[in-house]
Amino acid sequence: MCGPGLLGTLRHVRAFRFSVNVFGIPSREALRERCRRAESAGFHTVFAADHLGAPAPFPVVQAAADATEHLRVGTLVLNAPFWNPALLAREAATADVLSGGRLELGLGAGHMKHEFDTAGIPWEPFGARVDRLEETITTLRRFFATDLAALPGGLSPVPVQRTGFDGSGPPLIVGGTGDRVLSVAARYADIIGVAGAFQVPGEPPGTFRLATAAEADERVRFTRERAGGRADDVEWHLLVQMVVPTTDRRAAAEELVGRLHGMSVEDTLETPYLLIGTPAQMAEQLRASRERYGFSYVTVHAPYYEAFEPVVELLRG
Template sequence: MTDVNEFRFATNVFALESAGAFAGRCRRIEALGYDTLFAADHLGVAAPFPTLVAAAQATERLRVGTLVLNAPFWNSELLARDVATTDVLTGGRLELGLGAGHMKWEFDEAGIGWEPIGRRVDRLEALIDGLGRRFAEGGYPQHAELRAGMGLAPLQPVQRRGFGGTGPPLLIGGTGDRVLQLAAERADIVGVAGAVQVPGQAPGVLRIATATEADERVRFARERAGARADRLEWQVLVQAVVVTDDREGAARALLEHYGPMMSVEELLDTPFALIGTVERMADQVLRNRDRYGFTYYTVHGPYLEAFAPALERVRMLGG
């Protein structure tokens, strides 16, 4: 893992076409200078852990992670098995991202009960506790005789950074008070989500957060982290990247397409969208580090090529 004050850049998986095409795409992501490839935990997209193993096998240094798993979908014992297996098969390149879940329709389709956010965060916290216990225990006692007789090592994560030094780095992402407080207290990487639930709409109907909202959410999380704050890595998911000489026109076009969620000026100021020339975007990334502490940037897969020159420029300027 890098120093938390240095920039890291990531993208995520949007679609799978074929094994060969995916491997080639992963190699392209690595060649462009990205540090991490994330997989989501949504119905209708690729299952996260097989995808991450395939990505690591196709590349040499690319880290892989989940952004983020829906905690109520998972049992800690079964998830611990997947996490340990993936960390081993990726050579210790896994970053485990967890969240409380926000798309009600996915819960409905999966036959998993939709609960209020407080109960979902309870499940997230219990999942973290369960994973920590499993990673720390060094294998099931029921297997002890078998392991001893056959000289087998227990299945455990390769990394020893997260979960109190027993597992891979832990990323917790969200926007609500309880999720961010849990992240501040337990995570190695705090993901400040750039999508906010639209009041009065069905769960999962979201809008991009403003810079003012990001200021408040980061301030809240840093206060809860206390002395840990400067040791944590602060991650941001960028919702849109538009390379243009006409920032105002591009912002206006986005708002016309997605709806009037904020003013043009607010969209140009938010850290969750990068609009402008390569030089302007790189400057915004650097300024956002000073304003929010964000050093771990993730851009959606469709924008990875557009953002790559800005990524390179940030590093050239000392990031």
């Protein structure tokens, strides 16, 4: 991977952190074993998604925390329009207490229209959903900053962590691709996910294509400019969409092109959102992405966990 690097604007190079998304729970023990294995393999975090058709996120977060000792847990990411901010503050504070201060709270604007339709939640224009995201963040900050237990009844939990939200709660992750959501991330987030997924024009909402390397450059640069002086304090997050083990990167890319909207073979080989090759080649891809974009927090989807484990082994030191 080559191209103009952003590292020269950074004060330091962050150590890698690795995480995996949980999509399903075949059984309680299967989830527990998966989380224990991830912790043993050097992963730092297990995330739960927030989609209809997937398990409820906070029970998964709690089960993962209960199964492990040090593994961090979180949401990647909650659909803000699905949640009442005050009730979400209660959920997050409870999860932070019961996990022993290991929660990372990820929020997004929502992007799957069919989920909103199924849940009977109005599908608003993107700008309105981003406004809802920002309102949720500011409301959470208010609840976390003012003692939740001071509310009538006095029994509501207070977050253990005071590292995110300007010292008022657990670390905040905000992910997205568009200008408005990345501007919100730049203002508030401790961890910014430059998601690299673009809606395909003319296709149903939720039909995406991956960003090219050049587009990732532009999105990171845009977000860093919006973050201003706090850009170097942000942890930059990369959600890898596929992990493809192979000894022939080009042949694998040629096979993938037909499944990727508008991507050439070279685009497929260069985009940071795909890992293709041997474990050593994938590790080098991630080192190059960290140098070029600043991405140091790397998440893979659960189906690619086993293929990614040797890469973690190479980079965990």
